Amino acid sequence: MKALRFLRFLLSQDYYLERTGDLEEVYTDLLEDAGPLRAKVWLWSQILRFCLETIRNYIIWRCIMIKNNFKIALRIIKQHKVYSFINITGLTLGIACCLFIGLYILFELSFDKFHENIERIYRINVAGQQVTVCPALAPAMKTNFPEVENSVQMYNIGETLVKLPNNLGIKTEIIYSNEQTFNVFTFPIINGNPETALEKPYSAVIDEEMARQYFGSENPLGKTLNISTRFGVDDFLITGVMKNIPENSHFSSHILVSLATFKQYGVNLNDWGSNYMHSYILLGNNTDYHAVENRITMLFKRYTGKEIKNYTLQPLKDIHLKSGDLSFQMKPGSDINYIYILSFTAFLILLIGCFNYMNLVTALSLKRYREIGIRKVFGADRSLLVRQFLFESLFVTLVAVLLSVFIVFICIKPLSNLFGTEITFNLINIPSFLLLTLGIGIISVSLSGLYPAFYLSTFRPADIFRRANAEKPGKVFFRNSLVLIQFTISIFLIIATLVVTNQVQFIRNKKLGFDREHIIVISVFQNNEILDKQDIVKTEIQRIPGIKKMTFSSTIPMNLDWRNSVDYEGRIDYTNSIQICCAYVDYDYLDVFGLELVAGRNFSRDISTDAIFERAFIINEAAARQLGWEDPIGKKMRFSQKEWGTVIGVVKDFHNLPLSQRIEPVALMLTGTNKRLLSIKIHSENIPETIAAVEKTWNNFSEGWPFEYEFMDKTYDDMYRSEIRINDQFRFFSALAIFLSCFGLFGLVSFIIERRKKEIGIRKVLGASIAEILVYLSRGFSKQIILANIIAWPLAFYFMNRWLQNFAYRTNIDISVFIAAGAFSLIVAMITIISQTYKAAAANPVESIRNE
Amino acid sequence: MTKFMSRNEEIILLTILKLEDDAYGVSIRNQIYKDTGDKWSFASIYQPLDNLIRKKYVRRKKGEPTSKRGGKSKFYYEVTPVGLQNLKKLKKAHEQVWTGISGVVEKEK
Numbered sequence: 001m002k003a004l005r006f007l008r009f010l011l012s013q014d015y016y017l018e019r020t021g022d023l024e025e026v027y028t029d030l031l032e033d034a035g036p037l038r039a040k041v042w043l044w045s046q047i048l049r050f051c052l053e054t055i056r057n058y059i060i061w062r063c064i065m066i067k068n069n070f071k072i073a074l075r076i077i078k079q080h081k082v083y084s085f086i087n088i089t090g091l092t093l094g095i096a097c098c099l100f101i102g103l104y105i106l107f108e109l110s111f112d113k114f115h116e117n118i119e120r121i122y123r124i125n126v127a128g129q130q131v132t133v134c135p136a137l138a139p140a141m142k143t144n145f146p147e148v149e150n151s152v153q154m155y156n157i158g159e160t161l162v163k164l165p166n167n168l169g170i171k172t173e174i175i176y177s178n179e180q181t182f183n184v185f186t187f188p189i190i191n192g193n194p195e196t197a198l199e200k201p202y203s204a205v206i207d208e209e210m211a212r213q214y215f216g217s218e219n220p221l222g223k224t225l226n227i228s229t230r231f232g233v234d235d236f237l238i239t240g241v242m243k244n245i246p247e248n249s250h251f252s253s254h255i256l257v258s259l260a261t262f263k264q265y266g267v268n269l270n271d272w273g274s275n276y277m278h279s280y281i282l283l284g285n286n287t288d289y290h291a292v293e294n295r296i297t298m299l300f301k302r303y304t305g306k307e308i309k310n311y312t313l314q315p316l317k318d319i320h321l322k323s324g325d326l327s328f329q330m331k332p333g334s335d336i337n338y339i340y341i342l343s344f345t346a347f348l349i350l351l352i353g354c355f356n357y358m359n360l361v362t363a364l365s366l367k368r369y370r371e372i373g374i375r376k377v378f379g380a381d382r383s384l385l386v387r388q389f390l391f392e393s394l395f396v397t398l399v400a401v402l403l404s405v406f407i408v409f410i411c412i413k414p415l416s417n418l419f420g421t422e423i424t425f426n427l428i429n430i431p432s433f434l435l436l437t438l439g440i441g442i443i444s445v446s447l448s449g450l451y452p453a454f455y456l457s458t459f460r461p462a463d464i465f466r467r468a469n470a471e472k473p474g475k476v477f478f479r480n481s482l483v484l485i486q487f488t489i490s491i492f493l494i495i496a497t498l499v500v501t502n503q504v505q506f507i508r509n510k511k512l513g514f515d516r517e518h519i520i521v522i523s524v525f526q527n528n529e530i531l532d533k534q535d536i537v538k539t540e541i542q543r544i545p546g547i548k549k550m551t552f553s554s555t556i557p558m559n560l561d562w563r564n565s566v567d568y569e570g571r572i573d574y575t576n577s578i579q580i581c582c583a584y585v586d587y588d589y590l591d592v593f594g595l596e597l598v599a600g601r602n603f604s605r606d607i608s609t610d611a612i613f614e615r616a617f618i619i620n621e622a623a624a625r626q627l628g629w630e631d632p633i634g635k636k637m638r639f640s641q642k643e644w645g646t647v648i649g650v651v652k653d654f655h656n657l658p659l660s661q662r663i664e665p666v667a668l669m670l671t672g673t674n675k676r677l678l679s680i681k682i683h684s685e686n687i688p689e690t691i692a693a694v695e696k697t698w699n700n701f702s703e704g705w706p707f708e709y710e711f712m713d714k715t716y717d718d719m720y721r722s723e724i725r726i727n728d729q730f731r732f733f734s735a736l737a738i739f740l741s742c743f744g745l746f747g748l749v750s751f752i753i754e755r756r757k758k759e760i761g762i763r764k765v766l767g768a769s770i771a772e773i774l775v776y777l778s779r780g781f782s783k784q785i786i787l788a789n790i791i792a793w794p795l796a797f798y799f800m801n802r803w804l805q806n807f808a809y810r811t812n813i814d815i816s817v818f819i820a821a822g823a824f825s826l827i828v829a830m831i832t833i834i835s836q837t838y839k840a841a842a843a844n845p846v847e848s849i850r851n852e
Numbered sequence: 853m854t855k856f857m858s859r860n861e862e863i864i865l866l867t868i869l870k871l872e873d874d875a876y877g878v879s880i881r882n883q884i885y886k887d888t889g890d891k892w893s894f895a896s897i898y899q900p901l902d903n904l905i906r907k908k909y910v911r912r913k914k915g916e917p918t919s920k921r922g923g924k925s926k927f928y929y930e931v932t933p934v935g936l937q938n939l940k941k942l943k944k945a946h947e948q949v950w951t952g953i954s955g956v957v958e959k960e961k
Contacts, residue, residue, distance in 0.1 A: 021917075021924030022877035022894060028920050049895035057899075 003040075006047055010054045019050075065384075069391040076392060080364060086747040087357045088400055090740050091448070094353025095397075095440055096404035096411075097736060101346035102436045103408065104419050108334050110429065111248045111320035115186045117282055120149075121316040122289055124279045124296075129563065130327040131278060133311065135269045136303070137296070138279035144299055147287040152177065152184045153259055154251075154278040156330050160526045161705050162255065163226035164214050169704035172210075173252065174227065175330075178259040182242075184282045192221055192240030198258040204236040205256045207244045227257070228705075230526040231265040247422070250319045251278075251330035272304045273640075278330065280316070289313045325660070327561055338722070345733050348489045350444060352737055355482045356744030357393065357448035362479060363751050365456050372459050385457035393449025401441045418732060420725045480784060483748065486741040487788035487825060488795075493734035494821040495796035496803075499813055500727045503804065506811040507720050513654025514557040515594035518684050519712040520691065521556060522698075525676040529703040534586075534672070540697050541680065546690035550680040551592045554584040558716055560656035560666055568627050568637040569644075578626055580619075581656055581664050582639065584671040590618070590651065592681045600633040600649030603670050613671050614642060618649040620656075623665030637667075645669070658719055659809040679712070738825065742832045749781070749836040760840050761848035773841040778833045785829045789822040796821075856942050857909070860900040863888075865939055868910060868929050876915065876926045901929070909935030 004020040011019060023046055030039040077084040112118060124133045124141075138151040155176040163169045181187070182194035189197060190208065197205050204225055211220045224235045236257055245252050262269055283289060296311040314322070321336040323329055365372075375385060408415075416423040425433075455475070524530045530537055534552050541547060555562065565577035587603050589595070598621065603610045610616045617637060624632040629647075636644040653663045682690050695707040717724065753760075760773055768776075797813060804810040840848075857865070867883045868875040877894065880901075885891055904910045915926035931939070 017924045018877065018927040019894065019898060021921035021926065022881075024922045024924065025878050025918070025920050026881075046894050049893040053895040053899055 003043055003047060007050055010050060023047075065387070066391070069388050070395070072388060073392040073395045076368075077396075080367075082750070083360050083364060083747050084396075086743055087360055087396055088403070090353040090356040090743055091397060091400035091444060092353075092403040092407070093736060093740060094350040095400050095444060096407045097349045097733070098346040098440050099404055099408050099437060100411075100415050101342050102440065103412075103423055103433065104416075104421075105339055105343060106429070106432055106436065107248065107421065107423050108321065108339055111334075112250055112316050114246055114248070115316065117184060117186070118317055119315075120283050120285065120287075121184060122281050122283060122292075122313040123316065123319060124281065125312050125314050125326060126275055127310040127312045128326075129310070130275060131314075131323065132328045133275050133277060133279050134272050135277040135279075136272045137299075137311070138277070138281060139269075140299055140303060141281055141292075141296070145292060145295065147284050147292055148281045149284050150180050150184050150282040152181050152280040152282075154178075154181075154280075154330075155259065155262070155276065156251070156278060156328075157229055158525060159523065161228040163228075163704065165223055165225075166214075168214075169706065171706055171708065172254050174229070174255045174257060175251065175253040176259045176261065177256045181256065184280060187245060188243045189240050190243060191219070194240065197240035198256065199260065200237075200239075201258055201261040201264045202234060202236050203239040203258045203260075205240040205242050206238055207242055207254050209244050210254045211241045225255070227255075228526055228528065230528065231267075232528070234261075236261075247424075248320075249331075250316075250333065272300070276328075278328075281313070289315070335722075338726070341726075342729075345493070345730075348493070349733060349737055349740070350440070351447065352486050352489055352740045352744070354444050354447035355486050356740065356747065357396065358451055359479050359482050359744055360747050360751070361389075361393070361448075361452040362455060362475060363748060365452065366755070368456070369459065372456060376459070382457045386453045389453035389456055390445075390449050393452065394445055397441055397445045397448065400444070401437060405437060418725070418729055420721060479748070480780075483741075483745060483781075484784050484788050484791070486744060487785055487829070488792045490734065490737040490741045491789055491792035491821050491825050492796045492799075493730065493737045494824060495792065495817055496800055497727070497730040497734045498817045498821060499796075499800040499804070499811075500723070500730050502811045502814070502817070503807065504720065504723055504727045506809075507659055507723065508717070510655070510659065510809065512558065513595070513652055515592075515681070516558070516712045516716050518687070519592065519679055519681050520694075520709045521712050521715060522678045522680070522707070522709045523676065524552065524678045527702070527705050529705060530678070530698075530701055531673075531675055533701055534675070537678075537697075537701055540700070541694055544690060544693040544697065546683045546686055547694070548681040548683060549588050549592045550678065551588040552586050552675040552678055553589055554582075554674055554676050556677060556679060556712060556715075557583075557593050557595065557654055557656060558658075558712075558719065563664075564639045566627070566637055566639055566665075566667070569635045570628060578665070580623055580626075580639075580667045582667050582669065584674045585668045586670060586675075589668060592679050595654060596652040598650050598652050599631075600647070602649060610648070610670055614639060614669055615645045616648045616670065617645050618651060618668040619647055620651050620663070620666040621653045622663050623667060624650055626665045639667075655809070660807050662808045738828055742828055745781070745829060746832050746836065749833050753777070753836055753840045757840060757843075757848040761843075761845035764841075764845040765849070770838075770841045774834060774837055777837040777841070778830060781829060781833050782826065785826050786822075789818075789825065792821075793818050856945065857904070857907070857938065858900065860896070861904055861909075862939070862942065864897065864900050865904060865909060865931060865935060869931055869939075873928070875929045880929070904935070907935075908932060909938060 004023060007020060008016055023043060027039055027043050030042055115121060123131060124137060125131050126133060135153060138153050141148045142151045157174055157176065159171045159173050161169050162172050162174070177198060179196070179199040181198055182189060189205070191211075192205070197203060204227075206220060206225075214220075215223065220238045220241055223238050225238065227234060227236055242256070259269075281292075283292065290313075293311070293313045297307070297309050300306060300308045300311070320333050321339065323333040324335070372385065375388075380388075412423060412425075531552070538550060538552075541550060560581045560583050562582050563579040564582050566580045568578070583589075585603075587605055590597065590602050597618075600618070603616065603618070605611075607616075619627075619632060619637075627635075627637070629635050632647045632650050635647045637647065638644045651666075651668075654666075655663060656666050657664060680694065691709065694709075698707045756777075760777075763773060763776075796818075800813055804813070863884065864880065867880050867887070871879055871883055877897065881892055881894065881897055884897075901910070905912060909932055910929045911932050913928045913930065915928050917923050917925045
């Protein structure tokens with residue numbers, strides 16, 4: 001009778017025999033009378049009813065117990081108001097912090113996940129360098145590799161001037177994209193045909209927001225937009241309206257225009273040379289992308305005869321978090337390590353909150369000895385007690401979770417500023433948020449509830465009544481270790497904060513080798529109105545008082561990262577190529593940015609050969625070193641296979657890349673075209689007036705291009721905004737950590753003082769002074785804090801040193817950082833302790849001793 | 853105040869009394885079927901029976917195994933003096949409560 005074995009789980013041995021016996025007896029009768037089928041059905045229905053009955057009983061009793069548990073939990077909370085407040089606040093802040101970081105991480109992880117083909121889309125990168133490749137590659141892969149189902153190519157021209165039919169000019173981001181865009185990416189078209197929208201030259205797809213904002217209720221299809229690009233000013237026909245590209249996409253644009261337009265511009269899309277095209281491919285199901293990746297080299301060889309190995313495929317889902325320092329990303333990405341650091345920090349904060357709870361509950365258990373004892377005497381077994389204590393922590397945690405969800409809802413705006421993004425709930429998957437909340441809740445219950453529950457339930461009633469006020473040294477040790485860990489975490493975070501602050505200060509104050517004060521930078525990219533009249537614009541603006549010098553260039557010195565292979569005099573090694581960062585400049589570049597010439601001369605208007613493209617170069621010292629030239633002046637070099645040019649000057653090394661990277665070889669060359677930025681050095685006085693005057697002059701030339709400028713030192717700070725952000729966050733987290741730790745310490749100390757009131761009274765009666773008692777009471781805790789420091793220092797040193805390794809140029813971790821963190825933690829902890837102990841030490845001993 | 857047993861418990865208790873020495877699971881179930889016409893499930897017999905044991909109104913006694921039961925022993929039930937006393941109280945209360953009402957109930961039938 002296998003079926004009956006089910007009941008084995010529900011019944012004890014004795015009852016099992018009886019009841020299965022009964023069932024079998026009736027079953028045997030039924031077997032004869034009604035046949036095996038009816039008998040089986042009957043037997044199973046009986047078993048089912050046994051199960052239901054058991055469950056019903058269980059639920060009834062559980063409900064009764066929970067009601068009781070709940071009542072006790074409320075009583076305990078009410079009885080110890082201060083401690084409960086500390087517990088709940090600690091847990092709430094810890095959980096809220098976790099929850100918020102969790103939200104942020106969910107947001108970061110949600111990037112690009114809205115594409116239906118997310119698992120099959122890959123971006124082609126130049127390994128370790130950039131995310132753009134040559135335009136011929138993606139189409140060639142599509143025709144030659146059967147695994148490649150489709151490809152999308154995009155050309156990002158950034159912000160440019162768009163004139164609407166009503167002649168209103170706005171600056172907005174534009175991306176050229178090919179006709180397969182909507183087949184590969186998931187950007188739903190709500191008006192128009194996705195198959196053909198980007199097929200013809202001069203077509204444009206705008207997003208909903210733009211459609212609503214500029215066309216209102218009118219149908220935008222068939223209307224034209226006048227768009228200025230560096231290829232000219234053209235009319236584009238609106239052929240579709242798409243849903244807004246979500247915030248959590250690795251590129252953003254209000255307008256997509258057809259890449260087919262490039263052919264009209266006369267751009268050769270069969271170019272295997274320059275890497276400027278964002279290229280994505282869609283692979284078939286279950287294709288190993290590494291295999292495809294490896295064959296790119298072969299493909300390259302077949303078409304160009306050159307051996308180029310460094311093309312890689314990057315899965316779309318990795319783009320946001322794992323693009324690192326690759327150049328030409330359409331939107332700055334994030335870093336997976338940063339996500340790890342944040343989650344770890346969140347966990348540490350939660351840990352502090354939970355430890356507070358554990359500490360106070362185990363301490364308070366001394367007061368509950370009698371309750372536990374009596375429960376045991378009345379027959380509560382261990383599991384019942386465990387359940388009671390678990391229920392209490394469950395209850396407290398539940399309150400904390402609800403409060404923290406509330407806090408997160410209210411504070412989502414100011415907190416997202418801390419993270420540099422606008423996190424809104426509509427971007428986040430609500431089920432995963434709930435799951436996260438549940439997860440954090442479970443973690444905190446198990447962290448804070450399990451130990452007290454099992455520890456308290458082990459009390460033996462006899463012990464409890466015999467020594468109601470004594471505590472085993474082991475438990476004191478345990479509590480002290482929790483305090484120790486809390487302070488170790490806090491000190492660690494404080495040191496981390498200080499080191500990050502130092503590094504940010506270092507970045508801000510670093511001598512970069514060029515000036516960045518009082519320089520305004522205006523983007524003139526695509527702006528042919530201005531670029532065609534560079535000289536006139538220059539002379540006009542130069543007339544304004546307060547203007548020192550100005551220059552048109554492709555980039556400013558701190559962002560000089562456009563690398564090209566160089567061919568040079570005295571080259572021996574023809575297998576490896578040297579990359580030099582190039583910038584197109586004009587005659588005043590060195591003056592505006594204060595770049596220092598160490599040899600040779602600046603570009604000169606008087607020397608006619610200087611003006612010929614790529615005929616005269618100014619390089620930096622790093623380039624001279626790299627190319628192996630002792631005396632670089634007059635040496636020959638060239639980019640691509642054009643004519644040789646001559647080095648006419650050498651500038652001192654300056655930080656042409658972010659401080660995370662070393663200074664690289666740089667070459668500056670004169671050219672009339674390909675400029676992106678206008679940089680103007682102004683006097684430090686009357687800045688607003690000067691800028692207003694520049695704007696006025698600008699408007700005379702710009703034909704509707706708005707005057708938008710930025711100060712270079714601000715741009716520089718922006719470059720390090722992730723470091724500055726980390727700094728702000730660490731400040732916040734370490735403040736929270738030390739606050740929570742002290743909060744817990746406060747509770748613990750006040751509890752201990754309460755228990756030692758009489759002892760203090762007697763000590764005073766016997767002649768101890770207030771100061772002596774203070775020292776006596778705080779000695780134990782100061783030892784803890786000092787020990788915490790000793791543990792935290794090497795840990796912090798190790799981890800912060802690793803973090804600093806990310807920067808090629810960095811501060812040292814100074815011993816003063818450790819001392820500052822140690823002193824700070826000690827002082828804060830002492831204030832906490834003394835605020836509690838002083839009251840007890842100063843009290844009249846009569847009060848404390850009399851009280852019984 | 854005496855707390856009375858439930859109606860199901862009462863039925864079971866009376867059935868055990870009626871069956872005298874032969875009161876075990878199957879026979880109790882059969883007797884109830886004979887008396888009321890309802891086929892109770894074993895679960896709904898044992899639930900009140902367990903309660904009765906807990907209240908010490910009935911006692912449980914191990915009996916002989918039979919082959920029909922797969923070699924498992926029967927367990928016989930008998931009413932304890934406490935149970936009997938309680939039953940008497942219940943009956944008395946019943947009679948008290950019902951006096952003067954029975955006519956009304958019969959009329960409605």
